[in-house]
Amino acid sequence: MDNVALLIDQRSASLAASEEDVRAWAAGRRVFVSSLITDMPDERAEVRRAIESVGATAVMFEDLGAQDISAEQAYLSGVRSSEIYVGMWGSRYGVRMPDGYSATHAEFLEAERDGLRLCLFVHGETGGDMDGPQRDLIQGTRNLYTTSPWSDPADLGRRVRRRLEELAAEELAPWGRVGRTLFRVREITNDGKTISLTAAVRSDAVHAELVRLRDNRSGGVPFAAPHTALPVQIVELSTRTVSTIGHEERLTLVTQEQRGSSMRASINGLSADEVFQRALSDGLFGTSTLRQQMGWLARPIDPLEPLRGLGLDDSVVRPVARLLFTERLITEQAASRIDSFTLGPSHQGGRRLRASWTPPQVYVNEPDPAAVSIDGTVSGL
Structure with a gap:
């Protein structure tokens, strides 16, 4: 294969998706809006209008109302209840919370952990007065994802709407x-x-x-x-x-009838899930974790091999890579479902790939197996 x-x-x-299809896709979908509230009132208003114009719900801290939980818990609860994250980052980092992060930084990390679709926008880099922690956040994020600038609030609103329409077309x-x-x-x-x-x-x-x-x-x-x-x-x-x-x-x-997988066996003290996880990491990232345990019996697995060297655009390589990854794990009977799959933009010849999946149950009456994950850099995509 x-x-x-x-x-x-x-x-x-x-x-592209039609306006009617976009609105059907957006209905009931929640989009979390993250920024320093006091610094960007006009931008937040435009982004709210853009989100609501396609039929989605804007999740904003100023709408959360009185709750008997801390502000930090309210921020993160809003992220976890959403499917899409819109981050608008300016020159200020913001006040650090007890965990050491600003609210916007913590929201971004929560969205990343939960696998939300990320829409990242940056403004105010040219003035030279950007906070050091904010610059570090932006530069670190750009190693993994692509950010977009904006010129004024109306431009930001247009960019957010266009991105939501792109996500709709991709999923529809x-x-x-x-x-x-x-x-x-x-x-x-x-x-x-x-x-x-x-x-x-x-x-x-x-x-x-x-x-x-x-x-x-x-x-x-x-x-x-x-x-x-x-x-x-x-x-x-x-x-x-x-x-x-x-x-x-x-x-x-x-x-047609599917053939059984040859990988569902414990080897040298490693469970079947560990064997597959290591074989997958070795094949995708070029490591040798399985070979250290199994020697010449090691068989790396690389679902993305057919894509290497093709130079596909991001709009193609991301969904196709996810499809081939999902196909291989289901075919090998290593996963009952794919919980998350994130392929970052190309950076110095590599892309960060992070994925998690739930292995199949061996017995009907046992609890759901713990999720398995990988994280590394793939080259040639």
Whole structure:
């Protein structure tokens, strides 16, 4: 699987969601707004308007009301109840709380730990009067994530709305894999035996490969979606060609029996989950933690090998990397679900990858297994 030459429909990453779809996506979604309140009243008002204009709920400290908990607990509770974090950082760090962090810094760390989607904005760097701790926070964050500037409150509001629309488009049309093709999928229906999906494919190479798989009646074709990975056979493919580069595809797939994993065994005192975690870390990050324990028996696992050296844009590499990561862990029966996956921007040839997952239960009546996580730098993406 690692050495398969993938066909990726990169043009489909630019597909935008309609205003109606964005509002449907945003309904009930909470967006936490983090900044120094007294320093940015106009910015906060514009960001609130931007969030509410797409139909989401702005979570702001000034709206939390009287509560019988500390201000610090209220801040962090607001973060934990949200799905998206908008951080606006100016020149001042803010007053340190008992834990040593300012409120905005603590909120960012909580959002990062909880896996919220991060939207980070920075202003006031050119004046030369930025607090030292604030500069350290911004520079450290940029080693992992991309930040955006803003010129005035109205500009910030426009940037926040545009980012929310981008997140909506990304989640409304997730990526899928059929064989060695990867493309964005509009809709997936799965009854456990038959999978139906629709997609707007904008790559002739991807379309031709789907036709080949259909005509050859290929069985055991890998299929992966955000929460599913299993072998399938394409039994039907109908295409409506809407332009010289556009194909409306409708596929019907029949699921096939999955083979068991060879990794679910304790070895040399390591549990099956520890063996897989080390094999995954060694394959992704180039370490040798498993080899130290198992010697020549060590088998590193790198789900992202097919992506290395392709130079994909961020809008493609992030969702595709998550899809391949999820597929490998589910296929290897190492995870029942992926709890978080964060791939940072490219920095000096590497990207920080952090992920956590929940292993499958061995026995029905046992508690949920403890989550497993990895954290390191991947190169070549």
